Amino acid sequence: MKSINVFAPATVANVACGFDIFGFAVDNPGDKITLTLREEPGVTITDIIGDDGRLPREAHRNTAGIAIQSYLQHIGRTDVGVDAVLYKQMPLGSGLGSSAASAVAGVFAINELLDRPLTTRQLIPFAMEGERIACGSAHADNVGPSLLGGFVVVRSYQPLDVIRIDTTANLFCTLVHPDIEVNTKDARFILKNEVSLKNTITQMGNVAGLIAGLMTPDYDLISRSLVDVIIEPVRAILIPEFNEAKQAALESGALGCSISGSGPSMFALSRDAETASRVGAAMQQAFLGVGITSEAYISEINRQGPRVI
């Protein structure tokens, strides 16, 4: 039967100043999925490799499964049958957009198998359904960049307005995932519902600077704008050695460093691969100072989104 293998990229949401509106995709890590068409209608997760048995195998409770199901329903092809094998290649609950990558891989793969009835952009709402069961809300700041590649703004949800930010900036991403657990719901629960007008103005200035810095491109402006006065000061307390790891990144030459998504992973952006590697080593060393081991990923920005492999 017809079969396909797809890779979908991990993503960094928020990106310092852009809480809930901004994200970008990386080439490493990412999830893989194998889909095989079959005669019997329905979606079956036949296996998940690399999750230590933690993810649900029932299709309607699995982020990739639900994304494929809602896609097939939308295009009126519930006659289609598909077996899915999911290869989790990144830590779960790490702030790297793991659930989004699985959902994006699934929906991109089924759309390819059926000879693209929809454009890639049109797949966003179905991948968001995966986020709804994984996180409780159908947010798009991981799904958007994972599907479209590059840097993406989610300007609004009603109506959904996902904007790709064109940039010729040559940026390398360092991701460091410390081996600690942060519950996404805790990470959201500790945020205050109110922000001072002063901090709102500062953050808007940094958002404007970051978009302008990317589109120009102006690396100094990107660096000056990668500052979060609203979320990072609150969430940093959930990550031991956050300040030390961030300082180590900046002292090693990173343009900026903050929390990836709701953490506990941290990201840094640098101008070349060598700096990005040095930044990763320095951050890992900072965590090791208090006995916390970590994984580091060095990668270019992923510009194309998912790909058939």
Place this chain on the structure above:
Amino acid sequence: MKSINVFAPATVANVACGFDIFGFAVDNPGDKITLTLREEPGVTITDIIGDDGRLPREAHRNTAGIAIQSYLQHIGRTDVGVDAVLYKQMPLGSGLGSSAASAVAGVFAINELLDRPLTTRQLIPFAMEGERIACGSAHADNVGPSLLGGFVVVRSYQPLDVIRIDTTANLFCTLVHPDIEVNTKDARFILKNEVSLKNTITQMGNVAGLIAGLMTPDYDLISRSLVDVIIEPVRAILIPEFNEAKQAALESGALGCSISGSGPSMFALSRDAETASRVGAAMQQAFLGVGITSEAYISEINRQGPRVI
């Protein structure tokens, strides 16, 4: 003696979503200044035309005078003597950046007369001194665009970081100044010190969309992003018929419409001069509906800042 005439543009600060961080310059209206070097050191405002006697004539209390004085002090040329005649060509306290235009005209003119010891960008802090005595705070969101031309972001004040947003968008501005008084201090006093996190996120999305829309350029994105959920809903109550005038602008084809600076003037942006004129007429008509007369100005975006005339 050596003499010079300079025009400096009026400006729209805030621009819907960009409270305190964003502004742009227009070609009409604007202020003019005539400076003449003289032998006796010091700065003298010899006359002000068009202010109905409302502005201070003492140089150290006049926005243009103080800007020139602080500039001469900074470059160590307190030996210079200059007579200034200021031509106010826009309503005072109207939200059109009247004080900024006078300060910018003054400091640009003296720098030209002395054969440009400083770059235009370096003049910003001295023009800001004019704002300090006019408004009580040395803000840069009018001074920045008036001096640099085009669209300008004030990302931060410490250190001062003023960014010009390059755009090839062809935009026309409608300014309507209703003949009512809004005190700038009142306009600031009624703002809340706290903003909901939800509105902060919405506003950040619109800031990102507006910058990306201008730089792409993408007129639909500019239009969708010209939305203010924080300041406009509060300040609109100070402007009778605000909602009607805004609706009239949008129905006449404007990309967006909001309060100019702290009001009471309103601005709209359109894609061509004909639409901008129609928008202006419709807004004036809305104000006339409740017996409020107004002045309307139709203009291209000013891209060069002040100019010698």
